[in-house]
Amino acid sequence: xxxxxxxxxxxxxxxxxxxxxxxxxxxxxxxxxxxxxxxxxxxxxxxxxxxxxxxxxxxxxxxxxxxxxxxxxxxxxxxxxxxxxxxxxxxxxxxxxxxxxxxxxxxxxxxxxxxxxxxxxxxxxxxxxxxxxxxxxxxxxxxxxxxxxxxxxxxxxxxxxxxxxxxxxxxxxxxxxxxxxxxxxxxxxxxxxxxxxxxxxxxxxxxxxxxxxxxxxxxxxxxxxxxxxxxxxxxxxxxxxxxxxxxxxxxxxxxxxxxxxxxxxxxxxxxxxxxxxxxxxxxxxxxxxxxxxxxxxxxxxxxxxxxxxxxxxxxxxxxxxxxxxxxxxxxxxxxxxxxxxxxxxxx
Numbered sequence: 001x002x003x004x005x006x007x008x009x010x011x012x013x014x015x016x017x018x019x020x021x022x023x024x025x026x027x028x029x030x031x032x033x034x035x036x037x038x039x040x041x042x043x044x045x046x047x048x049x050x051x052x053x054x055x056x057x058x059x060x061x062x063x064x065x066x067x068x069x070x071x072x073x074x075x076x077x078x079x080x081x082x083x084x085x086x087x088x089x090x091x092x093x094x095x096x097x098x099x100x101x102x103x104x105x106x107x108x109x110x111x112x113x114x115x116x117x118x119x120x121x122x123x124x125x126x127x128x129x130x131x132x133x134x135x136x137x138x139x140x141x142x143x144x145x146x147x148x149x150x151x152x153x154x155x156x157x158x159x160x161x162x163x164x165x166x167x168x169x170x171x172x173x174x175x176x177x178x179x180x181x182x183x184x185x186x187x188x189x190x191x192x193x194x195x196x197x198x199x200x201x202x203x204x205x206x207x208x209x210x211x212x213x214x215x216x217x218x219x220x221x222x223x224x225x226x227x228x229x230x231x232x233x234x235x236x237x238x239x240x241x242x243x244x245x246x247x248x249x250x251x252x253x254x255x256x257x258x259x260x261x262x263x264x265x266x267x268x269x270x271x272x273x274x275x276x277x278x279x280x281x282x283x284x285x286x287x288x289x290x291x292x293x294x295x296x297x298x299x300x301x302x303x304x305x306x307x308x309x310x311x312x313x314x315x316x317x318x319x320x321x322x323x324x325x326x327x328x329x330x331x332x333x334x335x336x337x338x339x340x341x342x343x344x345x346x347x
Contacts, residue, residue, distance in 0.1 A: 013054035022050035073101075073321060074109040074131045076122055078145065079138040081112060087237060087265060088293040089310055093137060093159070096314025104322070106132070119145060127152040133321045135159075141205035146171055155324040157317045160207040161334075172324055174316045174335045176308035178208055178290075181339035182215025185260045185288040185306055188341055190223045194258035194286055198231035200245040200270060202262040209234070212262040212290060231256065235266045242269025250277050257285055258347065264289040264296045264305055271299060271346070286347035301345035308339050 015033075019026045024043050031039050032047040039047075050056070075097060077090060094110070101108055109131065111122050126134055126149055133155040136146060141163040149156045150171060158173045189197055199216045202209030213232065220229040233248050235241030242261055246269065249256060259274075261267035267289030271281060279285045281301055289296060292307035316335055324330070 013056040015056075018047065018050045018054055018056050021054060022046040070130060070132050071105050072107045072109055072131045073133045073135065073318075074111055074122075074126065075135045075137070076111045076113055076145065077138050078113045078119070078136070078140065078143060080114055083138075083236075083238065087263075088295065089237075089263075089291060090137070092293075092310035093314040093317075096311035096316075097135065097318055099311070100315035100318035113145075123148050123152075126154055133157070133325050135317050135321060137317075139206065140203070153328075155321055155328060157321045157324065159313060159317060163205065163207055163210060170332045172320045172333050174313055174320060174337070175207070176310075176313060176337050177339045178211035178308075179215035179218070181290060181306035181308065181341075182212045182260065182262075183219040184339065184341045185290070186216055186219035186223065188304070188343070189258040189260065189286055189288065189347060190219075190225070192286065192347065195225060195228070196231075196253070196255050196257045197225060197228035198233070198249045198253060198256045198259050200242050200249070200259060200261040200266050201232050201234045202266075203236055204234060209262060216260055235262075235269070237263045237265060239265045239269040239272070242266030243273045244269070246270045246273035247277075250274075250279075259285060259287050261287065261289045264291040264293040264303060267303055267305065267346075268295060268299055271301075271303075281346050288347045292342050296342075297344065299346070304344045304347040305342050306339050307342045309337050313337055 015026055015029050019029045022029065024046060028039060028043050029047050032044055097108060113119050113122050123145065131154065134149050135157055137159040139146065139158060139160060139162055143162060146156060146158055146162060156171055158171055160175045161173050186197065197220055199213065201213040204210060217229040231249065231253055233245035235245045242265065246259060249259070250273065259270050261270050267287055270287050274281055274285050281287055287303065289303050289305040290308070291310065292305045296303040296305045316337065320333055320335065
């Protein structure tokens with residue numbers, strides 16, 4: 001039997017083939033592929049049609065050598081895996097980031113980092129030129145990552161701020177009005193006649209925890225309730241920590257009539273602890289959370305909370321990063337997004 005000839009492998013279309021079909025030079029095709037504006041509308045249209053007809057896919061490695069761009073950004077979450085996957089905040093940030101990237105050519109890489117080894121691996125990945133920019137969320141007070149990324153010359157935007165002084169003032173950041181949101185919550189409670197306020201604060205090594213506690217304490221003192229400003233237990237933004245913190249508050253301050261929790265998940269824990277202690281919400285104790293995460297509206301009772309625009313925060317981080325990539329030497333920006341009190345049945 002005569003052996004059949006081997007099947008011919010279809011060759012991927014080349015830049016030259018696109019140029020021939022479009023009736024333009026190879027250089028013109030290259031300019032279109034690399035996003036240059038130095039191309040006439042007619043030539044751009046012809047090249048675009050030829051690319052679609054041939055199914056041409058640019059050689060990313062070769063393109064990167066020309067543009068020194070990878071068309072990739074990385075979102076680094078410096079947090080425990082159980083926290084990342086349990087807290088709706090992170091999913092909402094990711095939705096906002098993806099939405100903002102949908103009209104760009106950028107790809108997103110997600111890195112979850114916990115501990116020094118994973119942090120160092122992430123820094124090597126960033127520093128070795130694999131990405132055009134970095135988004136950082138869930139930063140803690142002693143986190144060296146922002147300054148390490150900045151020293152590597154990689155554009156960076158943080159969610160929130162670090163608590164380590166002036167060293168990172170030159171880094172772009174996006175945050176919600178955490179101080180103002182907490183003050184809104186306290187004013188609502190005081191306006192409803194509550195006087196024995198307490199708070200379940202967030203981690204004191206994170207700016208979000210510090211700022212929400214500061215807003216609570218300032219508003220309590222402004223209302224003439226200095227004792228309330230001192231009724232503080234801390235959690236780690238998880239439901240379990242909110243429940244444990246509330247149990248401690250009830251043991252030390254059994255007459256409390258309102259609790260402001262620095263996150264909705266912790267507020268769900270507050271509700272559980274109050275129910276276990278036989279306290280009715282809101283009759284005996286009013287409860288307000290922070291975030292307006294999806295579970296808040298379905299809590300028992302539905303949770304009054306401070307809404308922060310989490311998806312918008314993720315999208316704004318992308319917009320700031322694109323601005324920084326385009327203008328590496330421009331002044332740093334600090335964007336603060338507004339918050340809003342959403343009143344439901346718990347307070």
